Amino acid sequence: MNSADRGTGPGRLDRYRARVFEERRRLRTAFADPAGHQRRVLTDLLEFNAGTEYGRAHGFGRIRTVDDFRRAVPVQGYADLEPWIERAAAGADGVLTADPPALFFTSSGSTGARKKIPVTPRFMRTSFFPFYYAAWAPLIEHFPEVLDHPDAVLNLKQDPLSAPPTTASGRPHVGASQVDFGAAFGEPLAAEPGTGARWAALPVPVDPDAHLEKTYLRxxxxxxxxxxxxxGINPAMVAAVPHQLNLWWERIVKEIRDGTVGGVPHGEPNPERAAELAGYADRHGTVRPAQVWPRVRALFCWTTGLASLYLPRLREEFGPGVTLLPAPVAASEGPVGVALDRHASAGSLVVTASLYEFADADEDLGPDTPTLLPHELEPGRDYHVIFSHVGGLYRYAVGDVVRVVDRADGVPRLEYTGRATRSDHAGERLRDGHVVRALRAALDATGLEVLNAACRVGRRDGTLAAYDFAVAPRLPWSEDETHRVGVLLDAALGRESAGYRAARDQGRLGALSLRTLSRDAFVTDWQRSVADGVRPTQVKDRIFRQDPAQWARLTGTDEETRP
Structure with missing residues (x-):
């Protein structure tokens, strides 16, 4: 195979740009007939997989309409499909899909479970790649210099493995960031920006599970x-960079001066750059990414959820003119929305990728839950996402909640608000979105800022349930400010959630408590999780932290002395 076939030869960048913009053009063209494309997606997945065990069991060959499909297939989650998936992972053919899975994606790790998400060539070709290329269009269009040389992009999520774990049938079971799409699916142009950097393949030996050391070396x-x-995709990874620079600064400067990487000689010593870098810390007492990389133009990551509270200030760490571009609304199981312009948070529904259904996020999902189609969604409302695609996931409740921001070009634009999991100890039924919006309201009312936040349910006097909140203020708060934020937060939660308001009014839930932590508390906790062996992409911001040991580690408190 020559270099042009691998996508690395002359003209590769021109072909890459052309593909990115063409996929965005095709998607925008599809918005002229979203309902028609949704019908075509359904017809394709039914016809292609009609002969599978799942297709025969659910009568795919007899289904003609969305209503037929709803009657034949229940709304379901991973646990419902797991027996089918496990058989496919063990090597059985024709279980969920007509074409065998080439590999299995792991889940993102939000629940700690390592799901096996089947990834088929047909799914990649018809659902994944068109969306995937289009996702890079705003970055490539407005910041073309990021492709000028391989080392222009620091891609924090890239984590290739030379010997990936496998299923019982020998197929790779990895995260999407660990897959070489060119080798696996014949897509040589699919390499993300930054995956050709000189640190993509680390030049020194390192244990594959030593994630923190790999982060340092890159x-x-x-x-x-x-x-x-x-x-970063996961914004917590981006938020860790300023902390890591300062944490490892002396080691970094020494290695640059000595010409080593991880203590191993690599390249030429660079005393000039080392002296330049050392000067930043000497003059300012700290080091900022904007000093190390003064020509950073853009950050690409999720911009909603808890990250929406801290990203404006984090952006400034990388430079006053840096642009935040939202990563797609997507999961390991499939795409949902993709930003085709520089909107700060929302992405257009990818009507060509899956058949999409939605349900009110405040309702519990069940097999017979009534669902809405894209044209029935209302701006300003939160919804469960349910999708079906040719890759073998049918009426699959992915566990994410999205908010409809508006409608553009005939389709809804969606932003991710959090997981569908609720915190419900006294009928309050709180979701991530409730808490983030309540926090924002309390902070806006006081002019205060936080770098992250979390909560759990504790007990007052050993009996009454009540929420304990922990926040990391950007600047120290006075006792009066802390008290006022707590009062405003309690009221805002009542406005966001009728269940919370009723539980408080009826005395089933006590008044919340609020404690402030050091500004580095959350990123330090993130570092500990990575040091414990969790891949950085999987260590995400989490609002609800009910595990006593994890809460004690975050807050630095003894569980026996909690209020």
């Missing part, structure tokens, strides 16, 4: 490069 190499863009 940052050590990137510090000597002219970074223009940082890609």
């Amino acid at each position: 940052l050590r190499l990137a510090v000597e490069s002219d970074i223009r863009c940082v890609i």
